[in-house]
Amino acid sequence: MRVGLLETHAARLPGYWAAFLKELGSEPVLPALDDTEALTLGRESLPNEPLGVQLALGRILSMGRVDAVLVPQWPAVTGDAWSEALPDLLARRISGLPALIGVPDGPDGLEGAATELGLRVSQNAGRVRLALEKVRPMAQDPRAAQPALTRASRTTVAVIGPRALLSEPLVATPLRAALDELGLYGVFSHELPVADVLKRAERMEQPRATTGDRELFGAVSLLGGKGAVKGFLFVSGARDGSTATAVSRLAERQHKPTLLLNVDGQTDFPELTAFRDRVTLGGVTRAPSPADSVEDGA
Template structure:
């Protein structure tokens, strides 16, 4: 089988699925287009869907003839149907796609999913067991250090958004450059150690919160009590109403200046100038309501 592979740039288990496929004797097929070309291709077919979905579709289409494509599952926020069932929804919307298989991007349920996939690809239980043993060291969250919270001559702002979105160079690179041009230093939530983010998310007293909700809350909680952080920039992908709603709820609870930003592959962010002025002047956002899921004032 020719198997395509799509992993986010901020994959929790980087390299696991590529290594597993190689051990099974199936060299993974990667997207053949760069990000800008893939986005343009995806937009041709799904012009009204979120940025992340368009990128995924463009990358799948750029793989050419493959039998199946593995798609690392995104942590979904509440109400985000695309993240909850991306392979199924894409297959329904676009005819002629290869078989799309969602695979875990976390240690939970990983080996069971790998076993099922391995038998599907190789139909050789012995080879699957051997492959699982060889890739087991890659099945844990890699150790990661927290990024620096300050940079000389820069005011620090926390940039909060889904890992799958902020890790995209198409999003992160122009946003970093725009912040730097304005004298701001962005600490991006997707660069925080996932284990630390999830530990902070245990404070979220909402039993129905999804994995995506918990990651966003955990990132805000981890950075909210840091004195170096002077403001919050909440980022969602264009046409992604669920993430925009989730980030807006978090923004309402902050005492520090906040800005909600929708990204669509652009390189110009005119709304950042007013946000910079508010951050550097020490301006305060609207008062945050008290409550068990308020992240402000917590200390790491």
């Protein structure tokens, strides 16, 4: 059984599903196109859907003939049907796709999903048990290093957006370059340890908030009280109305300069200049110190 793997750059358990498939004797098939080519391919079929969906589809189509594709589940904000049910919605919209299997992107429910998948791939319960034992050490969130809050001769801004979006080099690389050119240093929310973000999100007043809502809120809460952070850049993907609404609500609650930025794979961000001017007005940058990290309660 040839199984494709649609593991994003934002995977909470990087390498888990690839290692599990290899233990079962099934070498995972990865996308054959680079990000720009995958985006172009996805747009040809779904021109009016969000950037992340187009990228995912292009990567799936580039895998060629596979029996199934594993799709790690994205954290969905309220109303985000694509993130909640990407495999089902893609299968309905695009005919001829291989079986799309949603799998957890975190420890919760992981072993049960892996067991079910293993039996489907190998039909050998003993081999599945051995595979689970070997990959179990990879089934916990890795302890990520806290990002520095300052950089010499730069003014710090928090860049807040969905993990699956900000982790894409197609989005992050040109945005970092644009910020750097303007003398800004971006602390990106997807680089914060997920466990710390979710812990801070326990302060949310909405008990029924989705995982995506909690991740955005937790990142804002974690960075909002830091004196080094002079402004907030809230990022959503093109044609993603649910995320745009979620970040807009967060932006309205901030007392520091904010900018809502819609990204679509572009490399030019002219709106950042006015944002820089608002952020740096009266501000003074300073050299980083060893204590400048994003720590709960700092």
